[in-house]
Amino acid sequence: MIKLEDISGMMHANGYISDPQVAMSVFLSLQLEKPLLVEGPAGVGKTEIAKVMANVLQTDLIRLQCYEGLDATHALYEWNYQRQLLHLKITEHDTGTIEEKEKTIFGESFLLKRPLLEAITHTRKPVLLIDEIDRSDEEFESFLLEVLSDWQITIPETGTITATYIPQVILTGNRTRDLSDALRRRCLYLYIDYPDFEKELTIVKKKVPGINEKLALSITSFMQEVRRLKLEKIPGISETLDWAFALAALHLDHLDKTVIEQTLGVIIKDWKDTRQVQMSLSELMEKTGVHPRVQPT
Amino acid sequence: MPASLPANILKFCTLLRHNGYQAGHEESALALQVLVTENLFDNINFYHLLRAVFCRKKEDLEKFDALFKSFWRDRLTGETSSAPPPPKQREKKNKAIAISQWLNGKGNDDDPITTATWSSEGRLEGRDFSVLRDDGLEDMRRIIHSLSRKLASRTKRRYEKTNRVTLPDIRRTLRKNMRKGGELLELVYRRPKRNKIKLLLLCDVSRSMELYSGFFLLFMYAFRQVYAATETFIFSTVLERITPYLQQSKFNEILPLLHQQTLGWNGGTRIGECLDAFVEQNGNMVDKKTIVVIISDGWDQGATAPIEHNMHLIHQRSRKILWLNPLAGYTEYRPETAGMKAxxxxxxxxxxxxxxxxxxxxxxxL
Structure with a gap:
């Protein structure tokens, strides 16, 4: 069993900078075998937790991406109707009773496993990531509740399948819709916010090896200031990292006005936001201590 | 483990429950179980553990620190004192008196209200909400109910593809199987396209809307009951989300609940700031399928610049914005208040x- 003290280190080794609250939540969810519901703004590393957890546990990650209109068949299983039909066609002239034929076409090889069934029948304890659960419909949410509590799925043609290993479940949400209390009660809850300066700096340094120390510092402080502006789409850590990668690839060692203006598209993804950042660029640069380079006259 | 710990955790859980947390014995037991097996008695781990176990949503996290500090300050140092009484919310009680009076048919009897649209037959449908008494309440609720039900079950004329076995989509089936030599291997189904809209109601409950807010509460309640994809906010000087309260089954139980839990009934209006707060905290709820309904008379005390800015943002993100103004029913009405103009x-x-x-x-x- 994994100890609480080790969790941060193990996640760090897999490239995830956690804090005590994240470590505690992950630890509890492992210990109690409870699903972990992770909420927070876009791009702060919600999905990443699941990936890292799969790495830490050295197991597979099974992902169920939710969207509006997702229903049970897409999440559980489907019969491979075409294959069944073709099989019958091929064996048309065989001598066999109808019962025998029926038995063969409702066998394992004609079953298309979708993520939930896949997770339940997996040969190792997998990590099941249910991404953006708030985008699915209420009906699907209540269906999910049933699966998450019983860990068994009934297929009318073959019978009930019970989980060999209970998957480690991570649900993520963006708060586009309020999730039901019933679902919340079954999960542990974790809210990840935008990181503070130190954490973001550590993440940049860890994820972008070989980045100039000074550049990392100014990128981080610039991003921290940008988040204070009232933007429509606030850039997350993934944007910071993209930007850091981009600037590191350009072999820059500091930020200046031209560079920021040219690469702004990496962090700001909205036309109005771009305008706003451009307008307050001088102010931002002053705050972050990035000074426009003095041109020799 | 200190002997008083289980009792204290239970007490703490009760305190959280009084503050609106969804915490019960199950969570307490869970916390204790982990504490004992993992031996996490240092302050930092203890705090994070309780936070992870008891909090279920973002609002819980925000309130947690203060509650944790107030409860465990004495206890963690080993002293035992009686639990602090849960914060009382009595002072908020008087805020919705106007509504309960309205609902009980008291209070406004001497208000000389005349309206331009009083229907001559005296039918309920034509009556101005501001002079409606509780004798018509039941009928009104029934009418709203049927209206919202109609809206919820509306479908479009077009069909869409579905995976459920319903109506066969012959054209698509044939087209798809043409490639395979005309053998009908794959079946495609269709169903009438549903007009899936989300509603977001923002209702002004300031003093100038006092006469109407009771009715709109009923309106929002009726909608919420039949149409699940409805989010509801009220605003005056502050913005508050009341969707969870409207999930109660009985309308009569909602009013006292709202009195207790929310501020800002019948105060002034700061539309700009409230919209600001809305975009910042709940802007995610608005998407291209959302119809935003704002119910306000547009009387505003704050600056107009934020109104314009935020209305623009909401308009861009949403499907459409409907502004319902009770005053617009008067024939001489023009949208000339500063807020309305912006x-x-x-x-x-x-x-x-x-x-x-x-x-x-x-x-x-809609």
């Missing part, structure tokens, strides 16, 4: 809601 360019429909007839007309815009 918002006007970003509104798709400005419609009156002063009686049920006008309400029925609104449904068509």
């Amino acid at each position: 918002a006007y360019p970003h509104i798709d429909f400005l419609a009156p809601v002063h009686n049920l007839e006008s309400l029925a007309r609104i449904i068509r815009y």
Whole structure:
């Protein structure tokens, strides 16, 4: 069993900078075998937790991406109707009773496993990531509740399948819709916010090896200031990292006005936001201590 | 483990429950179990553990620190004192008196209210909401109910593909199987396309809307009951989300609950700031399928610049914005208050809601 003290280190080794609250939540969810519901703004590393957890546990990650209109068949299983039909066609002239034929076409090889069934029948304890659960419909949410509590799925043609290993479940949400209390009660809850300066700096340094120390510092402080502006789409850590990668690839060692203006598209993804950042660029640069380079006259 | 710990955790859990947390014995037991097996008695781990176990949503996290500190300050150092009483919310009680009076038919008897749209037959549908007494409440609720039900079950004329076995989509089936030599291997189904809209109601409950807010509460309640994809906010000087309260089964139980839990009934109006707060905290809820309904008379004390800015943002993100103004029912009404003027360019429909007839007309815009 994994100890609480080790969790941060193990996640760090897999490239995830956690804090005590994240470590505690992950630890509890492992210990109690409870699903972990992770909420927070876009791009702060919600999905990443699941990936890292799969790495830490050295197991597979099974992902169920939710969207509006997702229903049970897409999440559980489907019969491979075409294959069944073709099989019958091929064996048309065989001598066999109808019962025998029926038995063969409702066998394992004609079953298309979708993520939930896949997770339940997996040969190792997998990590099941249910991404953006708030985008699915209420009906699907209540269906999910049933699966998450019983860990068994009934297929009318073959019978009930019970989980060999209970998957480690991570649900993520963006708060586009309020999730039901019933679902919340079954999960542990974790809210990840935008990181503070130190954490973001550590993440940049860890994820972008070989980045100039000074550049990392100014990128981080610039991003921290940008988040204070009232933007429509606030850039997350993934944007910071993209930007850091981009600037590191350009072999820059500091930020200046031209560079920021040219690469702004990496962090700001909205036309109005771009305008706003451009307008307050001088102010931002002053705050972050990035000074426009003095041109020799 | 200190002997008093289980009792204290239970007490703490009770305190959280009084503050609106969804915490029960199960969570307490869970916390204790982990504490004992993992031996996590240092302060930091203890704090994070309780936070992870008891919090279920973002609002819980925000309140947690203060509650944790107030409860465990003495206890963690080993002393035992009686639990602090849960914060009382009595002082908020008087804020919705106007509504309960309205609902009970008291209070406004001597208000000389005349309206331009009083229907001569005296039918309920034509009556102005501001003079409606509780004798008509039941009927009104029934009418709203049927209106919202109609809206919820509306389908479009077009069909869409579905995976459920319903109507066969012959054209698509044939087209798809043509490639495979005409053998009908794959079947495709269709169903009438559902008009899936989300509603987001923002209702002004300031003093100038006092006469109407009771009715709109009923309106929002009726909608919420039949149409699950509804989010509801009220605002005056502050913005508050009341969706969870409207999930109660009985309307009569909602009013006292709202008195207790929310602030800002019948105060002034700061539309700009409230919209600001809305975009910042709940902007995610608005998407291209969302119809935003703002119910306000547009009387505003704050600056107009934020109104314009935020209305623009909401307008861009949403499907459409409907502004319902009870005053717009009067024939001489023009959108000339500063707040209304600022918002006007970003509104798709400005419609009156002063009686049920006008309400029925609104449904068509949705």
